[in-house]
Amino acid sequence: MTDTTDYRDAYPPSPQFAAEANADASIYDRAAADREGFWAEQAGRLHWHEPWTRTLDWSNAPVAEWFVDGKLNVAYNCVDRHVLDGHGDQVAIHWEGEPGDSRALTYSDLLAEVSRAANYFTELGLRAGDRVAIYMPMVPEAIIAMLACARLGLTHSLVFAGFSPTALRQRIDDAEARLVITTDGQWRRGAPAPLKTAVDEALGTGSHTVEHVLVVRRTGIDTPWTEGRDLWWDETVERSAPEHEAQPFDSEHPLFILYTSGTTGKPKGILHTSGGYLTQAAYTHHTVFDHRPGRDVYWCTADIGWVTGHSYIVYGPLANRATQIVYEGTPNFPDQHRHFQIIEKYGVTIYYTAPTLIRTFMKWGREIPDAHDLTSLRVLGSVGEPINPEAWRWYREVIGAGSTPIVDTWWQTETGAIMISPLPGVTAAKPGAAMTPLPGISAAVVDEEGKPVRLGETEANGYLVLDQPWPSMARGIWGDMDRFRTTYWERYAAQGWYFAGDGAKLDADGDLWVLGRVDDVMNVSGHRISTAEVESALVGHAGVAEAAVVGAGDATTGQGIVAFVILTAEAAARSGAALVAELKAEVSREISPIAKPREIHIVPELPKTRSGKIMRRLLRDVAEGRELGDTSTLVDPDVFEAIRASRA
Numbered sequence: 049m050t051d052t053t054d055y056r057d058a059y060p061p062s063p064q065f066a067a068e069a070n071a072d073a074s075i076y077d078r079a080a081a082d083r084e085g086f087w088a089e090q091a092g093r094l095h096w097h098e099p100w101t102r103t104l105d106w107s108n109a110p111v112a113e114w115f116v117d118g119k120l121n122v123a124y125n126c127v128d129r130h131v132l133d134g135h136g137d138q139v140a141i142h143w144e145g146e147p148g149d150s151r152a153l154t155y156s157d158l159l160a161e162v163s164r165a166a167n168y169f170t171e172l173g174l175r176a177g178d179r180v181a182i183y184m185p186m187v188p189e190a191i192i193a194m195l196a197c198a199r200l201g202l203t204h205s206l207v208f209a210g211f212s213p214t215a216l217r218q219r220i221d222d223a224e225a226r227l228v229i230t231t232d233g234q235w236r237r238g239a240p241a242p243l244k245t246a247v248d249e250a251l252g253t254g255s256h257t258v259e260h261v262l263v264v265r266r267t268g269i270d271t272p273w274t275e276g277r278d279l280w281w282d283e284t285v286e287r288s289a290p291e292h293e294a295q296p297f298d299s300e301h302p303l304f305i306l307y308t309s310g311t312t313g314k315p316k317g318i319l320h321t322s323g324g325y326l327t328q329a330a331y332t333h334h335t336v337f338d339h340r341p342g343r344d345v346y347w348c349t350a351d352i353g354w355v356t357g358h359s360y361i362v363y364g365p366l367a368n369r370a371t372q373i374v375y376e377g378t379p380n381f382p383d384q385h386r387h388f389q390i391i392e393k394y395g396v397t398i399y400y401t402a403p404t405l406i407r408t409f410m411k412w413g414r415e416i417p418d419a420h421d422l423t424s425l426r427v428l429g430s431v432g433e434p435i436n437p438e439a440w441r442w443y444r445e446v447i448g449a450g451s452t453p454i455v456d457t458w459w460q461t462e463t464g465a466i467m468i469s470p471l472p473g474v475t476a477a478k479p480g481a482a483m484t485p486l487p488g489i490s491a492a493v494v495d496e497e498g499k500p501v502r503l504g505e506t507e508a509n510g511y512l513v514l515d516q517p518w519p520s521m522a523r524g525i526w527g528d529m530d531r532f533r534t535t536y537w538e539r540y541a542a543q544g545w546y547f548a549g550d551g552a553k554l555d556a557d558g559d560l561w562v563l564g565r566v567d568d569v570m571n572v573s574g575h576r577i578s579t580a581e582v583e584s585a586l587v588g589h590a591g592v593a594e595a596a597v598v599g600a601g602d603a604t605t606g607q608g609i610v611a612f613v614i615l616t617a618e619a620a621a622r623s624g625a626a627l628v629a630e631l632k633a634e635v636s637r638e639i640s641p642i643a644k645p646r647e648i649h650i651v652p653e654l655p656k657t658r659s660g661k662i663m664r665r666l667l668r669d670v671a672e673g674r675e676l677g678d679t680s681t682l683v684d685p686d687v688f689e690a691i692r693a694s695r696a
């Protein structure tokens with residue numbers, strides 16, 4: 049990215065915004081003076097069926113227990129209590145379907161729907177602790193299904209509806225799901241595309257744990273059916289009773305598993321529990337977005353298949369009695385005005401999206417947003433990858449009328465909720481900086497040995513660590529606690545710190561800038577994809593002998609996937625172009641279209657160290673067209689001539 053960074057350029061909130069905001073500067077001091085007391089206060093945002101006896105038990109680190117002995121029901125907190133408090137008629141969800149249909153669900157509607165689903169799931173024999181896979185597009189039933197699971201203590205595992213049958217099966221097997229919930233199809237740019245068939249394909253071979261597939265009718269397309277196993281949502285859930293009494297569960301009861309890419313090919317099932325997770329989701333949604341129920345119309349554009357959708361479409365906003373937009377489709381269907389039309393139609397006040405979309409809007413041109421009345425917007429948010437200062441300024445200037453605060457929120461699937469971000473009524477935010485750990489959160493930027501990097505030394509970048517436990521932290525990797533320890537806690541085991549896998553620096557004012565992943569995880573349009581996963585999909589093709597994958601800078605998507613492959617002798621005789629197309633299709637099929645390489649280069653050899661490790665850093669240099677760095681440890685530096693020739 050070509051824009052320059054001025055570490056002094058900062059945007060304070062207007063005095064009026066600051067005066068009316070949910071949080072003022074004193075919140076930092078309060079939290080620092082008594083961290084646990086501060087979190088106990090935040091847990092008071094929730095309804096507890098039984099109070100906790102201890103705020104934090106860290107004696108079994110790195111597995112925390114928060115709000116020990118406390119009992120609550122997550123769905124009751126997100127739905128029932130708002131109805132009981134007299135807000136049943138408030139709209140919870142303004143849903144916009146891709147083809148232009150829409151639906152409004154009040155909190156009373158949501159309570160009835162969630163209760164029906166809970167009753168039917170119980171009838172199916174599901175019991176607290178069982179796992180349910182949810183493979184659905186952005187329809188209200190997806191949220192209803194999640195809340196019904198939460199209500200019954202069932203642990204949900206969302207699988208993004210863009211994932212392949214192979215990826216779905218892997219996740220179903222790992223979690224041993226008893227039920228899969230899906231839709232007949234999903235709308236894609238005006239046309240219905242089948243989705244349930246992907247579940248059929250996933251379950252097609254070998255034994256599995258799935259007893260039923262529950263299907264929401266969304267598109268009405270023809271759907272193959274397995275009698276006895278498959279069930280229509282409208283013939284079952286919708287015919288169930290709309291009353292259900294929520295039972296309390298332990299604060300540490302598993303709420304969900306969400307798979308995310310790591311540095312190896314196998315996705316990690318990140319486990320989150322109930323009380324601490326919901327506390328931090330609600331607190332951050334309230335504080336970071338300055339959300340006030342009854343005043344704001346909130347819109348997070350993420351997909352519920354990602355953690356952002358879990359914490360900032362479902363749990364945080366609903367716990368805070370938000371009125372929010374849920375949109376089914378893409379930003380450019382039927383045209384590039386869609387998001388701005390929705391903002392205008394509903395008077396959206398808080399808009400939370402990803403840098404990749406902001407850069408796409410920039411490419412489309414400001415005349416598109418300029419054609420709409422966006423004056424309702426009062427807070428803008430960004431998540432998923434570092435936002436480049438140029439995109440930040442454009443976002444504020446063009447979408448935010450040059451005046452709305454922007455919150456650049458850093459967090460991860462593993463952290464469960466926002467960790468580092470400006471506060472809109474407090475922070476003089478700098479374009480491109482995540483700025484400051486939130487009140488209650490402690491982070492540091494350190495070197496290999498764990499020594500703090502010095503302020504302002506832009507060359508002295510370090511690693512981002514979290515040096516104190518936080519309520520919404522992951523409680524493990526499903527079925528693999530060893531991997532949880534080695535991935536996040538081994539690097540700074542002596543200090544007991546969480547290693548986030550991101551590089552960061554502190555500027556001369558002590559403000560924090562996140563620089564991106566330091567491991568073999570790529571970030572494409574805010575989606576985490578591991579190099580190993582794509583490599584393994586490529587070598588799964590009979591024509592590929594070896595593959596190396598790197599993330600190369602991309603002006604729109606942040607990173608693009610660039611693959612270098614060595615062909616088998618038989619495949620080498622074939623046409624390169626046809627093979628490359630086949631390989632791209634193979635990766636889409638094996639993982640997801642989001643993992644499809646931007647470029648695939650057929651090379652005679654890969655650069656390796658004497659110990660046989662592929663030198664990705666050098667491949668990244670090649671992919672980004674840079675001069676090569678140090679090649680002295682390579683077995684054969686000449687391989688680069690051949691690799692460069694393949695790109696020409």
Ligand code: WTA
Binds near residue numbers: 354434456458461
């Ligand atoms: C990156 C998404 C810079 C980071 C919530 C992190 C960011 C990974 C930001 C987690 C940000 C997320 N600035 N980088 N504001 N937000 N990231 O698990 O590399 O899908 O480790 O969670 O995204 O991605 P995940």
